[in-house]
Amino acid sequence: MSVSVHQLAFEQRLHPVGGSLALSALVAALPLAAVLILLGGLRVRAHRAGLTGLAVAVLVAWLTFGMPLGQTLSAGAQGVLFGLFPIMWIVVNALWVYRMTVRTHHFDILRRSFGRLSDDPRIQALVVAFCFGALLEALAGFGAPVAISAVMLVALGFDPVKAAVVALVANTAPVAFGAMGTPVVTLAQVTGLPLDTVASVVGRQTPLLALVVPLVLVGLVDGRRGLRETWLPALVCGIAFAAAQFAASNFVSAQLADIAAALAGAAALVAVPSAREPAREEVRVAVLTGVRSGDLDEEDPRREVLRAYAPYALIVVIFSLAQVPPVKDLLARATQVFDWPFLDVSDAEGKPVGANVFSLPLVATGGTLVLLAGLLTAGVLGVRVADAAREWAATVGELRYAILTVTSVLALAYVMNLSGQAATIGHFVAAAGAGLAFLSPILGWFGVAVTGSDTSANALFGALQVTAARESGLSPALLAAANSSGGVLGKMISPQNLAIACAAVGLAGKEGDLLRKVLPWSLGLLLVMCLIVVGQSTAVLGWMLP
Template sequence: MLFLKFALAIIPIVWLIVSLSRLKMPSHKACGIALIITFILAISYWKLSVVNTSTAAAEGVLTALWPICLVIIAALFTYNLTVHTNAMDTIKKMLAGISDDKRILMLMIGWGFGNFMEGMAGFGTAMAIPASMLAGIGVDPIQAVTACLVANTMPTAFGSVGVPTATLAQVSGLELAPLAANVALIEGLITFISPFLMIIICGGGIKALKGVMGITLTASLSFVVPWFITAQFLGAELPDIIGSTCSILCMIAAIKLFKNKPSPEYSIGLVNEDMKFKISSKDGLRAWMPFILILVFLVVTSTLFPVINKPLSSIKSSFQIYSGEGGKALSFIWINTPGILIFAAAIIGGLIQKASIAEIFKVFLSTLKKYWKTVFTICAVIAIAKIMTYSGMISDIANMLVVTTGSFYPFVSPFIGVLGAFITGSGTSSCVLFGKLQQETAVSLSLNPYWITAANVMGAGIGKMVCPQGIAIGTSAINAVGSESKILSAVFKYFIFYTLLACIICFAGAWINI
């Protein structure tokens, strides 16, 4: 009976694996069909009433729209607006004009700026934009994409102003603050290693670290330390943003301090003459203004400033959607939510960049038009997760995992997150699919649910390294469509290394009872 329940419960997951990886079906169609399959299974086998199944799905859709999709659209709108006002070109020139050494540019653009874009926008921008910039200034395109895929693993957890971890907390029923703290703890070692691997990829071996070890160590520590501290004390929204900002500033200081002699072997030459022109402080400040405002708004409205945080957070509505047993009221915070704050910062920043209201509105509409499929996909995935949770499907999968893996489960836990991201191409979707499963399995095995659930988002970041969608974005960014197999073969050994290391870290942490 247990195996039958397990076999039926994983049908939606198996369908997603087959439809996305084998049938190459668009994710919004595959997830829509998966939702229908889940709906039918919940009613026919798990005997959840039509009303309860419908309200479970409705709860999932509303949870997806506010605040998850709100943040995603706001972040992508901000990026699109900076492209429209040509501010992104200014930012690119500022970053590319710092050094002639491709290793240093890899750290500055691929690590510092890439992590900043992950924290602000995520969803492919953190890999595509740095990779295209690096390829555009002379870095080998395949190396650029490979290094950016490696860099964009661990920052995924706090990407898009913390959406993956915040979503993981919602679907698992865990508190966000301790979950964010556990995520930073479990990801710390791999995050520290990433910049060193980027240099090895960029320079063709360990020998590339010679001469830039100091700057690489600076890039790593200046990100990891503030990133970790922010996650411990401020939560999931700001670690990537604060960590990357500190890292960029410290790298600039380190470049001046170490004064590395130009190495002909790693010199790229500024192939684009525009990169040689200096950007005035005024133009630079204007270009960065939307991102500066996002950082300011998120910090000022955080719990660091309770005088502002409490009144804004009190503007909310709470009501229950799910009509069955175990349903809880959902709270919708209307003002002090990252999506609204990002929209406000983007609009003000756009006006400072001389964009008209009409232009800003046009960019917003084009963003909605471009990403409606992403919104639909996330709504469908979270609706699936809610139905599976309320019907008992997740519990049945968890029970099977408890029986088959037992105390060995912590070693397997990160791989489940890897699988979710490989299937969906999204760290957030992986958390939605398997977050509750990880939490319930941890509780059944008397393990720390925060540690085990954090392993899911760690695995999700690693899974993005080899997911078809991510690699396709990379090839598009460097205008090398058709080179997917080259990139996959280049990144695969780092994927295996990270996956095994993540499994060992999770198992060791569970063994010492973190």
Template structure:
């Protein structure tokens, strides 16, 4: 009976989003309400503890997640307002007029770059907006960005998910990152094929794109693997993205797709000068530089700005730890700063920039509701023991077969939170304890922990939070697009999670 009430919020989200076709901003508050009732009535959580769990979830949702989402979408909107995005589109479309190539270049390459630098929804929001603005079907644009995000999202913003997980386990982050890269590699190679098939409407679209897809997939996973092994997780996602963008451009040069039915119809774009190109890319260049300078890779700066923080004990129950607000050392603040600086350099009036910011925040109201609700639900489920109950029953039912479902457990966390980082925090210790319970040696423990992160990547494909970010970026929140996207991504999630389970299980015998 406890298991039923533990999974009730998850069951509700699946039914509401896929069966009832409810908007995520309406369904997620109901899931929160169900988790509140279950935590108090069936898991014995005191009401004041429950309230403080909700408050902590709200704090996490607002700072840094919603801060980063707002900052990145604002960057895009301001780039549109100043005309920079049109120049970027012109430059990208100059590589090829074939929208299948553009999807790989923007969603897989540029999106992976954004995930590696900022994370927290940027890799879905900005590329989906760009693709939709080029005339690609908006829902398909979000779907391909969600699929593309499978490969880099375990590394998140400068490796935060894996650095966090390795800290929880007390193990080497480079070994963990290498195992993640190995688990992702097989499916990662196929992601470009899936993206082209989704956007092009079937297998026919893949026919003359095979060389480009192979180049995109192999370059990404190989670069990610090499950097993970030699340097650790911090720059693995960025390296993979830069490698795949170079590979796509090279493959298109030598193996250009010939099917003209996928060519975008657009007006003749004027020649872009070097100064125009630089000014158009300036916000993203500044974001890259400032995120790099303020990351742990530059400890002198990072250690200094990390001191500007406030730690507050929000959750009052057992297991509660002070929640730290980093007021400067957080990607959202860096992105905002870079965007405003680039606006001033472009001589955009401050009043205009503030008007664009206000419109951005108004457009994101459904997203705010969705993300606050789902993160608060995750906190309540975690602190009350609901998440542990789900995992305990799974371990009891599987025994030594547990490695086969470790990725699925991670995907549950990814589905609930929409974040690889949050999943590592929520379920990292649980996965380690389960590995110890079955007598796994250290290498296998790390392998299973890696499955938690890769499973989270699969779970993000169908996460309400991820879907909400995507539909917010294309401006169709609450119009039934959430359920349509869930149906599309579920078809990818199911085979992915089954293949991950097999890879993790049989991989344990090879360590």
């Protein structure tokens, strides 16, 4: 039941500090400043920084923006619930599926299967880091693709540093649609824009990165020789990946975008004759400077190989069926829509905000569909019910700090959005005018570089981008999407991802060395994305937008 008593109604104010927009924006930015300083400057753990930022946001909303304390806490509670369901509900169940494949050793079978596709390390980098890494990003995200891809490359004989760099750079194009579309789902929720609209625009930006990243990867693996000899497989892989990501995000489902892209890229890659040719010994000697895993030559029964691929096939089938109109309508019947308790908020123009009503998709959400796939996976892989339950509980335990981080950041975002803090900052930032299109991806990049998560950066800056866009006359969908698309390029330099990569390949303490190697690629690709967004904000590339 919503609280509609007149004296509890709250109308957002844009100039609460001395009637000055600039001073009000400065105060409104304190929660974001607290998070960014604690994370980037003082190296405080992410969940502690998120909780601190949330506390600052509550105080600013209550004491400065005049939001009643009860409504402020209610806004934060709504953010916590959204962080738990559907966001972390997706992540937990996706990682649970992966953990079951590790438990039954079918993940090792999958790794050996990839190793047999080609003995050319440049092609292996594309198969493992770009294609399979994108599939892992689609299913789990939150650092898992970098860690798993890097370990697999080391097992194939890659030098640990090179394996980590390749895994980090590869983890770009799929990030915006990672964890079954979690970043764009979050972006749509915090901005109030339709999910289909946001996903459609992101799907017309990040595929352009996919055209470039495979070429960058073969260059990283084998320099100019790698580009000269394997440019065709890399380009074909990138084109297929980009086309599938565009098609799925625009015409099918944001949740399936990375799955479709990963499978299409891999299929196109192995279809190129030169990608299947044995590598020359001089290439292998020059590139594979590490120790090759001894189990790569083991032969696996065909039945077990099929079982190793089964979890991913099940997820594709289940999500595809969920998009069939009659099935989609059936699943949607379980969605609960209700007035959020103790919340009655209007924007600065006196219009009720969308967050007064909350939608809870119990079945028609990615996490529940992945849970179903996980239950079927347990049966296919022969995991007993008790063991599957223990793996699920262990997954929750492993993600406990990530859960706390995501829920605190989303609670912070909801408090800032509903109290008017984000709107105030957005109105102030809108003074950048046309330059906002260039700055928009940079803001997303900075957010992900600091938080390590495109989801968190979208929660923090999504509403701000939309407000600034409306005030400056730009497309709200374009700048919201730019936040996510620019953000994906900050992931490779985030302290969390650097630490994950180093830990995975045994280079703990070498994060600074990795940062120096990937930073130029992060900045270079960011510049490309900024120019794309600027072009899309004008007649030059405006035709690309839906």
